[in-house]
Amino acid sequence: MASRFERLHAPLITPLTLVLAVIAAAAAWFIYLRFQLGLGAIANINAGYPWGLWVVVDVVIGSALGCGGFAMALLIYIFNRGALSPLMRPALLGGLFGYSLAGAAVLFDLGRWWQFYNILTPWHWNLNSVMLEIALCVFVYVVVLWLEFSPALFERFGWKGLRQFAENWMWLLIALGVVLPFMHQSSLGSALVVLGHKLDPLYNTAFLPLLFVTSAIAMGFGVVVVEATVVSHSFRRASEHALLVQVAAVMAWLLIGWTLFRWGEVAYRGALGGVLAWSGATVSLWLETLLALFAALVCLSGARNDARWLFMAGVAVLLFGSVYRVASYLVAYHPVGNYSYFPSFPELVITIGVIAFEVLAYLVFVKVFPVLGAHGAAHPARK
Amino acid sequence: MLIDSTLCIGCQACVDACREANGVVMDPTPNNFEGWNAAQTWDIAQDLDGETLNVIRLWRSGNATVKDAEEDGFAFGKRHCLHCVDPSCISVCPVQAMTKDPVTGIVGYDPDACIGCRYCSYGCPFGVPQFDLNSAFGQINKCQMCRHLQAEGKIPACCDVCPTGASLFGPVDLLQAEAERRLAATPGSLMSFPRGDITQDRPRHEKAVPHYIRQTYGEHEVGGTQVRYLSAVPFESIGLPKLDSFAPSRLSEGLQHTLYKWMIAPVLAVVGAAWLVRRNRVAAERDRGEEV
Ligand code: SF4
Numbered sequence: 043m044a045s046r047f048e049r050l051h052a053p054l055i056t057p058l059t060l061v062l063a064v065i066a067a068a069a070a071w072f073i074y075l076r077f078q079l080g081l082g083a084i085a086n087i088n089a090g091y092p093w094g095l096w097v098v099v100d101v102v103i104g105s106a107l108g109c110g111g112f113a114m115a116l117l118i119y120i121f122n123r124g125a126l127s128p129l130m131r132p133a134l135l136g137g138l139f140g141y142s143l144a145g146a147a148v149l150f151d152l153g154r155w156w157q158f159y160n161i162l163t164p165w166h167w168n169l170n171s172v173m174l175e176i177a178l179c180v181f182v183y184v185v186v187l188w189l190e191f192s193p194a195l196f197e198r199f200g201w202k203g204l205r206q207f208a209e210n211w212m213w214l215l216i217a218l219g220v221v222l223p224f225m226h227q228s229s230l231g232s233a234l235v236v237l238g239h240k241l242d243p244l245y246n247t248a249f250l251p252l253l254f255v256t257s258a259i260a261m262g263f264g265v266v267v268v269e270a271t272v273v274s275h276s277f278r279r280a281s282e283h284a285l286l287v288q289v290a291a292v293m294a295w296l297l298i299g300w301t302l303f304r305w306g307e308v309a310y311r312g313a314l315g316g317v318l319a320w321s322g323a324t325v326s327l328w329l330e331t332l333l334a335l336f337a338a339l340v341c342l343s344g345a346r347n348d349a350r351w352l353f354m355a356g357v358a359v360l361l362f363g364s365v366y367r368v369a370s371y372l373v374a375y376h377p378v379g380n381y382s383y384f385p386s387f388p389e390l391v392i393t394i395g396v397i398a399f400e401v402l403a404y405l406v407f408v409k410v411f412p413v414l415g416a417h418g419a420a421h422p423a424r425k
Numbered sequence: 426m427l428i429d430s431t432l433c434i435g436c437q438a439c440v441d442a443c444r445e446a447n448g449v450v451m452d453p454t455p456n457n458f459e460g461w462n463a464a465q466t467w468d469i470a471q472d473l474d475g476e477t478l479n480v481i482r483l484w485r486s487g488n489a490t491v492k493d494a495e496e497d498g499f500a501f502g503k504r505h506c507l508h509c510v511d512p513s514c515i516s517v518c519p520v521q522a523m524t525k526d527p528v529t530g531i532v533g534y535d536p537d538a539c540i541g542c543r544y545c546s547y548g549c550p551f552g553v554p555q556f557d558l559n560s561a562f563g564q565i566n567k568c569q570m571c572r573h574l575q576a577e578g579k580i581p582a583c584c585d586v587c588p589t590g591a592s593l594f595g596p597v598d599l600l601q602a603e604a605e606r607r608l609a610a611t612p613g614s615l616m617s618f619p620r621g622d623i624t625q626d627r628p629r630h631e632k633a634v635p636h637y638i639r640q641t642y643g644e645h646e647v648g649g650t651q652v653r654y655l656s657a658v659p660f661e662s663i664g665l666p667k668l669d670s671f672a673p674s675r676l677s678e679g680l681q682h683t684l685y686k687w688m689i690a691p692v693l694a695v696v697g698a699a700w701l702v703r704r705n706r707v708a709a710e711r712d713r714g715e716e717v
């Protein structure tokens with residue numbers, strides 16, 4: 043069975059990978075200090091803002107950035123767009139690292155991390171807790187992602203039997219890989235419903251789960267566009283532009299629908315009065331809207347034929363989803379009492395370091411394992 | 426527990442007693458007072474934090490001369506856990522570290538279960554439970570109504586020492602009746618206020634009835650709380666936000682339980698997805714002229 047994927051033949055150690063490694067090492071040092079000295083010594087989280095950068099960026103945004111595999115699987119296997127399958131494995135790899143590191147970030151964010159395993163023991167479970175659903179679901183999904191990706195590893199090591207075994211069960215893994223993210227990405231929105239008066243009316247709605255999961259899918263497409271453009275450009279591989287344009291069109295309609303629903307819902311609840319006031323929540327709402335519409339416009343107009351514009355649209359979608367998440371969890375969140383929060387330097391270094399590590403691991407993997415679509419086989423028309 | 430802000434004289438005896446009863450460390454140096462309190466002779470926790478379970482906070486307006494007046498007045502607010510009837514902290518905690526005692530209704534905390542996710546802190550409508558961020562092995566701290574003292578037949582330290590009866594302990598229904606008695610009295614007339622424990626016969630405290638806001642805070646807020654408040658200035662001023670009468674945790678729990686009832690929807694979704702995946706993969710591979 044010929045593989046449809048190939049590995050990238052390029053040196054492992056380059057200036058870029060070295061820089062990434064240095065940033066990741068700096069983060070590792072601060073993580074060590076966090077365990078030595080406690081959360082307060084490293085992070086600016088406080089009595090009013092118990093959740094800070096690590097929860098919101100590393101876990102909430104990080105996992106949404108890992109939705110490439112989820113979004114592509116939806117499109118390819120559920121909506122039957124098989125032609126897009128060369129984009130699948132790289133997207134899956136991005137998801138693998140996005141999620142694995144979101145899970146790892148939880149460990150240094152948890153205040154009582156040494157009791158972490160309590161969440162895996164059923165006699166501790168509180169079935170009312172949204173957090174429980176998120177934790178267990180993400181945990182299972184990380185395992186599913188690794189299994190989904192395992193054929194690439196087996197291919198590399200030439201373990202044909204195992205590869206065939208994994209392929210035989212792939213339908214189940216893919217199905218789980220489509221359903222699980224629906225569950226926890228929407229729960230990341232449900233998690234905020236309990237805030238009640240602490241969340242700004244522009245953001246607080248019973249539709250939070252829907253808004254979260256759909257924006258995560260849009261971000262998944264955004265990641266695929268950005269990642270494929272960067273990889274083909276920087277490694278001078280044949281461009282996958284033709285496929286990306288198709289993805290972009292789906293993404294654009296999703297964004298338009300999302301934005302219309304978002305504004306309609308705010309209007310329906312009679313919360314529109316606040317949209318012209320000068321507040322963090324209002325600014326974020328406008329920013330989200332502008333970013334989404336910019337991306338949609340590019341993806342539906344002639345500009346999408348230019349790889350650079352398409353790339354920018356992808357970045358805009360990632361920013362859109364990130365602004366929405368930061369706003370929901372921090373900016374539109376009103377603590378009881380006068381508190382403010384801005385991440386500290388070590389907090390930032392850790393977050394950036396985790397991302398650097400993620401990119402580094404991605405680069406190593408595409409060079410060591412067959413991840414990227416093999417061009418001859420990917421486009422039957424060109425054979 | 427019934428907290429009557431108009432009776433509070435701001436003596437902080439309850440804050441001190443709480444610290445002693447619960448082994449809370451001192452919190453002597455708010456940043457803006459550093460020079461003044463350089464010798465750290467004063468303990469002035471400004472708000473609840475990872476160690477402090479109870480604070481009295483001063484609210485002031487204008488030149489702050491008249492007690493319990495809205496204009497040019499001042500008042501004292503007491504901040505600690507309200508022991509909600511339907512607590513958000515319990516609803517959100519993934520590992521059942523927060524529990525409500527079926528008899529006393531005390532919302533208690535079990536550090537051996539807690540993983541330190543701080544969702545209880547984030548979700549509590551009053552911002553009460555706090556994680557001790559100063560320790561490498563911290564835990565959540567919040568008022569547990571001195572359940573260790575109650576187990577010995579004593580009452581919570583703050584109510585025990587309060588000289589005016591501003592913090593009053595007792596069964597919620599008796600306290601609610603007492604609150605209604607105060608609200609019904611004519612402002613200005615002399616009234617006697619019980620102290621310590623409403624079921625005990627401690628010497629009472631006599632005082633003119635103030636101009637109460639005509640509401641017992643906590644009777645309905647977030648589905649009711651076991652700590653209730655009376656005040657003559659708006660409750661928001663003394664740190665008690667305006668809240669609906671339903672518990673937002675009901676909404677999130679309702680959402681979760683509808684979506685995940687018996688896991689039927691997720692299982693059906695996996696089955697449906699699996700069926701589509703099998704069909705579409707075969708089609709995709711056939712198009713490409715490959716074997717599956
Ligand atoms: S006031 Fe906060 S900590 Fe206390 S029971 Fe209610 S939700 Fe829990």
Ligand code: SF4
Pocket residue numbers: 514517518519520521522523538539540541542543544545546565
């Ligand atoms: S910090 Fe502890 S008590 Fe609070 S929600 Fe998390 S696990 Fe529960």
